[in-house]
Amino acid sequence: MLYAIxxxxxxxxxxxxxxxxxxxVMRRLAAVQEEIARTGxxxxxxxxxxxxxxxxxxxxxxxxxxxxxxxxETKEQLxxxxxxxxxxxxxALDTARKLAAANPGxxxxxxxxxxxxxxxLPA
Amino acid sequence: xxxxxxxxxxxxxARPQAVAALLRYFRxxxxxxxxxxxxxxxxxxxxxVNGPPRDPAAWLILVGxxxxxxxxxxxxxxxxxxxxxxxxxLEDSEAALVERLDSDDYRDDILRLLFVCCHPDLPPTxxxxxxxxxxxxxxxxxxARAFLVSEAALEQRITRAKARVAKAGVPFEAPGxxxxxxxxxxxxxxxxxxxxxxxxxxxxxxxxxxQLCAEAIRLARLLLRLFPTEPExxxxxxxxxxxxxxxxxxxxxxxEIVLLEDQDRSRWNRAMIDEGLALLDKALRxxxxxxxxxxxxxxxxHARAARSEDTxxxxxxxxxxxxxxxQPSPVVTLNRAVATWKLRGAAxxxxxxxxxxxxxxxxxxxxxxxxxLLAQLERHEEAREAFNRAIALANxxxxxxxxxxxxxxxxxxxxx
Numbered sequence: 001m002l003y004a005i006x007x008x009x010x011x012x013x014x015x016x017x018x019x020x021x022x023x024x025v026m027r028r029l030a031a032v033q034e035e036i037a038r039t040g041x042x043x044x045x046x047x048x049x050x051x052x053x054x055x056x057x058x059x060x061x062x063x064x065x066x067x068x069x070x071x072x073e074t075k076e077q078l079x080x081x082x083x084x085x086x087x088x089x090x091x092a093l094d095t096a097r098k099l100a101a102a103n104p105g106x107x108x109x110x111x112x113x114x115x116x117x118x119x120x121l122p123a
Numbered sequence: 124x125x126x127x128x129x130x131x132x133x134x135x136x137a138r139p140q141a142v143a144a145l146l147r148y149f150r151x152x153x154x155x156x157x158x159x160x161x162x163x164x165x166x167x168x169x170x171x172v173n174g175p176p177r178d179p180a181a182w183l184i185l186v187g188x189x190x191x192x193x194x195x196x197x198x199x200x201x202x203x204x205x206x207x208x209x210x211x212x213l214e215d216s217e218a219a220l221v222e223r224l225d226s227d228d229y230r231d232d233i234l235r236l237l238f239v240c241c242h243p244d245l246p247p248t249x250x251x252x253x254x255x256x257x258x259x260x261x262x263x264x265x266x267a268r269a270f271l272v273s274e275a276a277l278e279q280r281i282t283r284a285k286a287r288v289a290k291a292g293v294p295f296e297a298p299g300x301x302x303x304x305x306x307x308x309x310x311x312x313x314x315x316x317x318x319x320x321x322x323x324x325x326x327x328x329x330x331x332x333x334q335l336c337a338e339a340i341r342l343a344r345l346l347l348r349l350f351p352t353e354p355e356x357x358x359x360x361x362x363x364x365x366x367x368x369x370x371x372x373x374x375x376x377x378x379e380i381v382l383l384e385d386q387d388r389s390r391w392n393r394a395m396i397d398e399g400l401a402l403l404d405k406a407l408r409x410x411x412x413x414x415x416x417x418x419x420x421x422x423x424x425h426a427r428a429a430r431s432e433d434t435x436x437x438x439x440x441x442x443x444x445x446x447x448x449x450q451p452s453p454v455v456t457l458n459r460a461v462a463t464w465k466l467r468g469a470a471x472x473x474x475x476x477x478x479x480x481x482x483x484x485x486x487x488x489x490x491x492x493x494x495x496l497l498a499q500l501e502r503h504e505e506a507r508e509a510f511n512r513a514i515a516l517a518n519x520x521x522x523x524x525x526x527x528x529x530x531x532x533x534x535x536x537x538x539x
Contacts, residue, residue, distance in 0.1 A: 012345065012348075015341055015344055016341060018136075018337065019337070049397070049398050049401060050344055050398070051348070052344050052348055052351070052357075052360065052402070053402055053405070055405055055408075066408070067352075068351045068352045068357075068405060069351035069352075
């Protein structure tokens, strides 16, 4: 089964990292990702820009309404996600724990994927 | 990095947060500044010996607060607090303070501080000068340079602003939503000037001061989260991101300035440019043009050109003309002249900038551009004179070295 690991953290904290801090976190995460990739379980990985760059299309009306900012104003924001193949929730939790050790703070939401359509989209 | 450079970087980096928190505690600008300075002195004594604290800002706030409280007690002849050298629980207190700094209460202390400095009782020039002095800790000469005014005039401006804030009994609480909206323009201008001060710095200090640019970007994003539908704040944030994206390419290995057209564009930070372009797209959707959006659009045109020769100078000239209409300034005209130069040659550009001479006679870039135009028109004597005036007005060795290189080329070109 595929799991989405959705990464939530306070973006004011993450945006407050110095370039060196940020690089260090990304290096540690890259090492964990490489480890998962070696087992052939790593799907797409994405880091999202700050929510200030977000635009929301409210489609509960016609025509849809375009508003600035993220869908929800929350204390912690969705800042990125991984798609990982996991045999069980335990394996997904194990993977998330490894990522968490490389980048403490915030939370991961583990969400099983219902439909997955990989594309050849270049990075 | 040697000890002193490391300490400087840490103190500059921690200053906005520390002064903001101290101001919240003491509710008096001078006391907060003095407390911060005292904390810095103690940091210079302790950090090289004991190593840097986990969170420099938290350390400075705690020690600054203790020092100021101690000073007040001494004045009122009460028992002094134990000296901070003897505080055995400094580690614990620091941890507790870090906890509080992370809380929502402290999240936008710096922004609150900016809003206080941008109080409507103060004229805009005083708001910005005060905010730059208090929030960023820039020295009076640095701020004077940003404003194109004398140091004495600037000093007076800051003194007056402080007196006025004290007299008006400015509330040290974040203002409510309607009041905030009124002050947002002044806050944006302050963030912009803070960025410029970091951007124009070069050499070793430039490396340290690029923290000012990062801080300005952080503040701009914070401001945009408070005003998520304000196109000018999107424009401001976009502008800062696209400009800062070029930081690594702006100086060569020897610390010499590399002109935009000669920069290695593969060294531009693509993630920052992309974020800037995304914000600019969002802003343009509102169809409410403003100076920051226009400047961001100009920066975006440079960022979108894969090679210098791909630059869309026609659009850039039009955008500078639009900026002149929105916000007339001789510096904007000077920038438009550079686009005119690319499109219609040096003579047309020179004609455009000659009338600016009385107002820009003390401006480094005016003489630099004028010298380059004259050199291309082979008016070598006048070019040499212009370059020499530019060197006299240079802000730091990198700018001076850049103009000296142009002078050398002039010597070779004219065969003299």
